[in-house]
Amino acid sequence: MNQENDPETQALNERHRVRMERKKAIIDASIAAADKAIGIIIVNTGNGKGKSSSGLGMVIRAMGHGMKVGVVQFIKGAMETGEERFLRRFPDEVQFHAMGEGYTWNTQNRERDIEKAQLAWEQARTFLADPSIGLVLLDELNIALKYRYLDVDVVIQDLLARPAMQHVVITGRGAPQELIDIADTVTDMTVVKHAFKAGIGAQAGTEW
Amino acid sequence: MNQENDPETQALNERHRVRMERKKAIIDASIAAADKAIGIIIVNTGNGKGKSSSGLGMVIRAMGHGMKVGVVQFIKGAMETGEERFLRRFPDEVQFHAMGEGYTWNTQNRERDIEKAQLAWEQARTFLADPSIGLVLLDELNIALKYRYLDVDVVIQDLLARPAMQHVVITGRGAPQELIDIADTVTDMTVVKHAFKAGIGAQAGTEW
Numbered sequence: 007m008n009q010e011n012d013p014e015t016q017a018l019n020e021r022h023r024v025r026m027e028r029k030k031a032i033i034d035a036s037i038a039a040a041d042k043a044i045g046i047i048i049v050n051t052g053n054g055k056g057k058s059s060s061g062l063g064m065v066i067r068a069m070g071h072g073m074k075v076g077v078v079q080f081i082k083g084a085m086e087t088g089e090e091r092f093l094r095r096f097p098d099e100v101q102f103h104a105m106g107e108g109y110t111w112n113t114q115n116r117e118r119d120i121e122k123a124q125l126a127w128e129q130a131r132t133f134l135a136d137p138s139i140g141l142v143l144l145d146e147l148n149i150a151l152k153y154r155y156l157d158v159d160v161v162i163q164d165l166l167a168r169p170a171m172q173h174v175v176i177t178g179r180g181a182p183q184e185l186i187d188i189a190d191t192v193t194d195m196t197v198v199k200h201a202f203k204a205g206i207g208a209q210a211g212t213e214w
Numbered sequence: 215m216n217q218e219n220d221p222e223t224q225a226l227n228e229r230h231r232v233r234m235e236r237k238k239a240i241i242d243a244s245i246a247a248a249d250k251a252i253g254i255i256i257v258n259t260g261n262g263k264g265k266s267s268s269g270l271g272m273v274i275r276a277m278g279h280g281m282k283v284g285v286v287q288f289i290k291g292a293m294e295t296g297e298e299r300f301l302r303r304f305p306d307e308v309q310f311h312a313m314g315e316g317y318t319w320n321t322q323n324r325e326r327d328i329e330k331a332q333l334a335w336e337q338a339r340t341f342l343a344d345p346s347i348g349l350v351l352l353d354e355l356n357i358a359l360k361y362r363y364l365d366v367d368v369v370i371q372d373l374l375a376r377p378a379m380q381h382v383v384i385t386g387r388g389a390p391q392e393l394i395d396i397a398d399t400v401t402d403m404t405v406v407k408h409a410f411k412a413g414i415g416a417q418a419g420t421e422w
Contacts, residue, residue: 022324022361046409048263054401056258056268059275063267063297066274070296088278089271116230153230190409193262198400201254 045172046190051181054195061175073140076133079104080146123155137169148178253380254398259389262403269383281348284341287312288354331363345377356386
């Protein structure tokens with residue numbers, strides 16, 4: 007029997023069509039309702055993978071739309087990562103600052119960490135005051151907040167004072183509740199499975 | 215009193231140093247134990263943001279390390295997204311195929327969706343057979359599996375037969391259990407808060 011004429015297949019296709027029609031109506035309605043075009047604050051937190059790489063992906067999207075981008079890497083930055091090397095190829099589109107000196111468990115010096123985090127925040131603040139920058143990525147900012155290297159109230163004040171159309175993406179595990187409260191979109195990257203646990207090393211291209 | 219000489223601050227700094235020293239020892243040990251350098255399968259699933267953008271970020275990392283990359287966009291692709299526009303600037307580094315015709319709730323034609331998904335899988339298979347490609351991004355593959363546009367057993371067989379050093383990143387909500395079972399790293403992007411719900415529209419640069 008020709009599959010196209012099979013009544014079971016036809017019924018399946020018809021059920022699919024009806025279900026998708028309903029889904030389209032729901033999605034269209036929610037898109038129509040969501041019509042405020044303003045800059046948003048996105049927070050990627052949690053213990054799983056994808057927080058920084060998702061922020062990096064949003065940088066690429068913004069560049070694809072012709073936006074200028076500012077990136078500040080908190081805490082990380084001693085390591086020459088693949089993304090840093092890549093983004094430095096576009097000096098007219100991306101301003102990149104990696105002001106940390108590796109994770110604090112490598113330095114074990116709290117006062118130096120605080121000083122570096124505060125210098126990095128000064129850089130972030132200049133991006134947050136510049137309306138020509140369409141997207142600001144504050145990579146691993148949550149770590150600096152978690153260790154109280156930065157004052158969360160100061161950070162929030164500067165975030166809220168930014169240009170109306172500017173997007174901000176903030177990454178790092180342990181986002182403080184105060185930041186979640188003022189964010190528009192918050193995602194918790196939850197570990198289901200991690201290759202490290204299976205004895206697989208950090209891989210160029212996927213982890214750094 | 216000079217803050218550096220304040221006994222409370224000194225004690226805080228010392229506790230921090232000891233805690234970080236312990237942390238460093240644990241992390242060093244787990245990195246030393248994780249020394250298998252092989253290609254891994256990463257799955258980004260869940261209802262939250264960041265699945266595709268994280269995949270895109272890994273593409274950028276891989277490019278930063280001089281790898282060649284293959285991208286197949288399943289289901290999506292009718293829309294000219296920022297990332298597609300950006301990646302097409304690097305034809306020597308990235309092979310990009312967007313074979314879907316928009317989400318299925320826009321087409322409402324199951325047979326055409328199946329045909330498109332299978333053509334896309336043919337393209338994926340050529341990447342998965344090519345050892346010169348260091349990373350393959352199969353964007354929204356999970357959706358095609360969820361709607362049974364593709365046979366999960368065939369997909370898994372092709373994934374497992376790929377070159378030993380090749381990484382694969384698979385995105386989309388609703389990853390099937392069979393895929394999770396063979397993956398190395400699986401992250402569930404969990405919604406904490408979403409700007410859509412607050413009436414904010416999809417924004418160029420962050421959503422597409």
